[in-house]
Amino acid sequence: MHVSRTRSERASRAEATTGGAAIALDRVRVAVDGAVLLRDVSLELSAPRTAVIGANGSGKSTFARLLNGLRPITSGRIRVQGLDPRRDCAELRRRVGFVFTNPEAQILMPTPAEDLALSLRDLPRHVRAEQVRTLLELYGLAEQGDVPVSALSGGQRQLLAIAAVLATGPALVVADEPTTLLDLRNSRRIGDLLLSLESPLVLVTHDLELAARCDEVVLFENGTVRSAGDPASVIDEYRRSCA
Amino acid sequence: MHVSRTRSERASRAEATTGGAAIALDRVRVAVDGAVLLRDVSLELSAPRTAVIGANGSGKSTFARLLNGLRPITSGRIRVQGLDPRRDCAELRRRVGFVFTNPEAQILMPTPAEDLALSLRDLPRHVRAEQVRTLLELYGLAEQGDVPVSALSGGQRQLLAIAAVLATGPALVVADEPTTLLDLRNSRRIGDLLLSLESPLVLVTHDLELAARCDEVVLFENGTVRSAGDPASVIDEYRRSCA
Amino acid sequence: MSEPTRPLGADLARVAVFAALIVVLGTVTIPLPSGVPVTAQTLGVMLAGLVLGARRAPLSVLVVLALAAVGLPVLAGGRGGLGAFMGPTAGYMAGWIVGSVVVGVIAHHRTFTWWRAALGAFAGGIVVVYLFGIPVQAFVTGVPLGPTALSSVVFLPGDLLKAAAATTLAVALRRAYPRAFPGRARESYAI
């Protein structure tokens, strides 16, 4: 299916990646209006695929948002692929592709074709139309190119959101619970797609089976990292902490 | 915890239930604007707790909405606890409690206390205030009674939505993916709560572990019932169909 | 396929959710010395007319004004309270009610087209609002009508932009989420 095609397709397009997420946090603290969302987070991520797990409100989304400067840090130090989100914000946003839980917030145009064209706006017009069609086919949306986005199924919407992000060839993909609204088949499809990417991936998820397929897992608890490392043992720790 | 209390509490309040969902569909078809959402669905449900599973877009939500007349049928025949949704719509809505995926859409008032009061609007004013306080305590929301709903966590919001539905003493509870937006701990809590209800339950879910704990499982595919019956075998069939 | 008449609940929800949208747009604002701010709420008023139509749009506006009247901070810049209805902006707020009706009537007359939408947003969202707003502002501040009207010219560029934005948005919404609009049967309103 298209998942494997994606891998090879992207392999040919992708720039040489740094061989991992290349994320470093040093005593990072994030506070908003007096509430402490993250405290004392120190972490080095270099695996190609990292899963982030933890209870509701433990700080996973806050952490993910740090990675492209959507949320500023209050104190500490953070580097993403060598860039400082505070200083090199624009460059970082170009490099980091972000997939949200609710694709509807992320689809900016009335139809899938237009939305993909938006991602490719730097290309010349005729190449763009061509490329949009290729992408629609690649993600199995060829027939939905011109329908209203509200007529897409949940799975199709999430596919479109991911396609729009990958279309720009990001050097790092961050996804915040991208399979939450999907059924078994669609969440597998999206999960397979994300895990087969060439670019490194940081994946926030409540789906522990999906997390287990990553190379490294980080467990958040109460705004800080409780543990990080080998998937099986960290996931086991999380399960035990919930029991 | 409060879950067991709920069971006994409800046992004392509940009217004699019919001993099951008492739902019968006969060659039901639902079409909107030319699109066929359900076709040729014939089904009898009498188990106390029925799970409905199936892929995105297979018709689960459409089916759930038939049960309280939110969605009208195009042809066929449907009876819910002996009532015809077309004719006895108002009575059916009184009897059937509906829990939605997204509690934000279901909580209609600014604070938990006001939302519960809305459910109990038929009671005289002073009894109502008393009853609201009892319910808040029962669901562990005593301290959140007057805070804005936006300050509640996802789990607390879903608890409130369920409390508001159960407050009216429904003779049948229909829940459409009530645990989808929750983490492990919260979805367990809500799942336990729903499965421990006195009133019969129809539970649409993607969580197969939860479905396995019901008495009967119905599998939808492509707008019709693919199979129905013993949880273990139907779930197994679904897993195989997704592989 | 004849869909049953749209239930009252759906109308209620649309009116309320649009009123909430107008409130949220009130956070985008530029206070001006005259006491009448530039506010994105007029964009919300135009959109209400274009999307909800002539019957429900004024209800959304009325709900916002009712919330303001009972003292909630729902007007531009978090203002609210009965005081707001005694200030220089009172006429503009009355103009919103009538204006949103006019927007809806013009935009949904026969079939919805982009130029009808643009005309509606301009006539209802700008002309009508100013017709109500400027005289009241002159009365409250004690400044003669001429100079008050002249001073309101500062709103015009912004309001023209908002009318253009409202039109673009409504046309895009019609393609992205056609169900958001009143059904065919309801496109002409008897008011």
Add this chain to the structure above:
Amino acid sequence: MISLYRPGTGVLHRMPAGVKLAALATCALALSLVPLGVAGTAATLIAASALHPLSGLPLATLLEAWWRLRWLVVVLGGALWLFTSPAQAMTSTGRVVTLLLLASVVTATTRTGAILDVLTRALAPLRRLGVDPGPVALTVSLTIAMVPVVAGFADQVRDAQRARGARLGPRAALPLLVLTMRHADDVGDAIVARGIAR
């Protein structure tokens, strides 16, 4: 963000909402009719501020109220100072600030539900015009519940656009509208399912 009610047991908390609203309206009318000098304005300002601690509200509520009014004071006061006179600036700005402070006390000591009950009662005469006040009250409180939800949508959409680095101009609000209208449909279903409306 919108419910400004602070639970408490002070005198004002126990006073019926209708009385408070009527008093507020009377004060507003009196302040706009009776010309007060600089000293009088200062006195009303102090009185309105003192009402906060007197009704058992924490000092923070008063400071918040003043902080919310900072731009009004600076812009309106500054402009009037420049264009008219310092005394005029003081009295006009002071009158508006006094009113808003009074409104903030009423809002902080009155449950929104109680205010809405008053509104419903005030609307009761509309029944003779064929308007049912029940749905009106429901719509009003529903709006209050929806404000933080829609504000949340606006945040989500802003984040998503920043993340995609897109500069869209007016189109930027399209996803916000789509999310909002879909939410309206979901809420409509819930209203019907809960048996609150047809």
